[in-house]
Amino acid sequence: GAGVSQTPSNKVTEKGKYVELRCDPISGHTALYWYRQSLGQGPEFLIYFQGTGAADDSGLPNDRFFAVRPEGSVSTLKIQRTERGDSAVYLCASSPGRNSGNTIYFGEGSWLTVV
């Protein structure tokens, strides 16, 4: 497809389990972002990749959260020892580069529920 693709669209997991969320950006986009949207809130920045490297991970809430982008395309957000407070929609986005004039395109999100 032409847009940002995220899988799974929905995930229910038990507290304490490990979760992986996948993002496939728009082809050719070098910049990739992860955001988290809690119920009733706007999305909040988690991490930004330029190519393969995490240029800014200052939004990751704690060391249970980790993200990789080994080949500069697909990215995986990994959450260890999930907690009920991790329940949210995790949004992935991509753009051609980091220029402020570039439009950032969002995927439809992965809805994570921790029970």
Next chain:
Amino acid sequence: AQSVTQLDSHVSVSEGTPVLLRCNYSSSYSPSLFWYVQHPNKGLQLLLKYTSAATLVKGINGFEAEFKKSETSFHLTKPSAHMSDAAEYFCVVSGGSNYKLTFGKGTLLTVNP
């Protein structure tokens, strides 16, 4: 540092009447400003963006917004609401870092027949 305040959490209008969604921003840098729309169970879609060109920005679906530096505002308007406009709208700012978007809390637009 940058922040966004959306002044109304919920706006309700009748179909065919004007829409006004209010947004104020704060940024240490010359900002880029955006409005995104989110329909239920759908991804965020860019409506329009301001990046220091013309202060009146036209977007998709008849929406437009005006950047007013003196008022630090970027309000979203549409002359005539349509039922399909019902959605959550987010005002967004990016600043010196360019890549990091800061979202407002959103305004839920309801359109009544």
